[in-house]
Amino acid sequence: MAARGRECSIAEALEVVGERWSLVALREVMLGERRFNQIAENTGASRDILAARLRKLVDAGVLEKRQYEDHPPRFEYLPTEAARALQPILIGLMQWGDKYVHQGPPPTVYEHDCGEELKLATSCAHCGEPLKPGSTHTVRLGAVR
Amino acid sequence: MAARGRECSIAEALEVVGERWSLVALREVMLGERRFNQIAENTGASRDILAARLRKLVDAGVLEKRQYEDHPPRFEYLPTEAARALQPILIGLMQWGDKYVHQGPPPTVYEHDCGEELKLATSCAHCGEPLKPGSTHTVRLGAVR
DNA sequence: CCGAGTGGGTTGGAAATGCCAACTTACTTC
DNA sequence: GAAGTAAGTTGGCATTTCCAACCCACTCGG
Numbered sequence: 001m002a003a004r005g006r007e008c009s010i011a012e013a014l015e016v017v018g019e020r021w022s023l024v025a026l027r028e029v030m031l032g033e034r035r036f037n038q039i040a041e042n043t044g045a046s047r048d049i050l051a052a053r054l055r056k057l058v059d060a061g062v063l064e065k066r067q068y069e070d071h072p073p074r075f076e077y078l079p080t081e082a083a084r085a086l087q088p089i090l091i092g093l094m095q096w097g098d099k100y101v102h103q104g105p106p107p108t109v110y111e112h113d114c115g116e117e118l119k120l121a122t123s124c125a126h127c128g129e130p131l132k133p134g135s136t137h138t139v140r141l142g143a144v145r
Numbered sequence: 146m147a148a149r150g151r152e153c154s155i156a157e158a159l160e161v162v163g164e165r166w167s168l169v170a171l172r173e174v175m176l177g178e179r180r181f182n183q184i185a186e187n188t189g190a191s192r193d194i195l196a197a198r199l200r201k202l203v204d205a206g207v208l209e210k211r212q213y214e215d216h217p218p219r220f221e222y223l224p225t226e227a228a229r230a231l232q233p234i235l236i237g238l239m240q241w242g243d244k245y246v247h248q249g250p251p252p253t254v255y256e257h258d259c260g261e262e263l264k265l266a267t268s269c270a271h272c273g274e275p276l277k278p279g280s281t282h283t284v285r286l287g288a289v290r
Numbered sequence: 291c292c293g294a295g296t297g298g299g300t301t302g303g304a305a306a307t308g309c310c311a312a313c314t315t316a317c318t319t320c
Numbered sequence: 321g322a323a324g325t326a327a328g329t330t331g332g333c334a335t336t337t338c339c340a341a342c343c344c345a346c347t348c349g350g
Contacts (some may be wrong), residue, residue, distance in 0.1 A: 019339095035326075035327085036326070036327050036328070037325080037326060037327070040327095047327085047328070047329085048328085048329070048330085050328095051328060051329080069326090072325095072326075072327085073326090073327080074325095074327070075324060075326090075327070075328095106341085
């Protein structure tokens with residue numbers, strides 16, 4: 001799809017999870033819904049598109065499709081490590097939506113094991129300082145093809 | 146658009162920034178490109194779609210469109226606070242793409258002010274513990290409409 | 291003064307994608 | 321034997337996206 005433009009892992013990541021319904025379907029799987037019908041109902045995606053997205057996520061290694069019954073064949077979708085690695089992004093998007101888009105109190109609230117309502121903080125893994133706008137600069141930049 | 150499905154700020158956030166090219170355009174603005182032609186070239190988006198996406202981001206308050214020349218009228222796109230708040234998500238997506246999608250060395254590398262290559266860590270803002278899969282649970286969950 | 295170049299788009303038509311409802315297959319339960 | 325459940329697939333239509341070309345207003349070089 002995005003054959004041209006800057007060489008960039010953001011664009012490549014979006015090739016995999018950037019289509020409509022992909023991240024919302026992933027949200028449901030991460031919330032514990034593993035069955036096609038449940039994911040379809042909770043996302044509101046049409047079944048054909050959802051089938052295509054799930055197939056793509058499975059092909060990309062983000063979900064695992066497992067048969068949990070033989071007769072009749074029934075399948076469930078399980079998160080892989082790649083899906084778990086996306087969770088900070090999903091929660092980040094959620095909190096961004098809460099703050100800049102949503103009207104009213106947040107529809108979904110997480111609690112951390114420490115007992116408090118989860119609010120995400122992002123920091124530099126090396127020095128531990130919280131990430132502030134302008135505290136980074138690029139040392140290498142993908143070329144525009 | 147997503148009229149049905151679970152009430153969820155992820156879906157609402159994606160209404161604003163989830164369309165094709167929105168996040169890639171935002172990436173360019175955050176990298177310092179502010180002009181339509183430059184954004185068009187560096188993303189590879191077609192000009193009509195890009196114009197529509199930028200308009201939408203401006204309407205949503207994520208970008209600011211500023212006239213920097215009167216005759217002829219010329220505009221630039223500037224990040225607002227909402228755009229800066231998206232930066233952890235953009236960098237998170239980039240690092241996810243680096244790890245799970247991209248082949249070869251990362252095309253773009255950031256350095257933090259501490260002098261080391263930036264790797265993002267996400268943690269609980271309250272207790273400071275790094276976020277591990279399974280260390281959270283939902284205390285409230287958006288209803289499915 | 292003339293033509294080329296630049297910036298920021300808009301327009302038209304083809305191609306791709308998405309939506310919805312209905313259908314299918316293969317069981318299980320009432 | 322009728323209805324329900326699970327996991328999709330199919331057909332037809334509507335909406336988006338893509339691409340190239342065009343437009344307008346100005347500036348610059350000769």
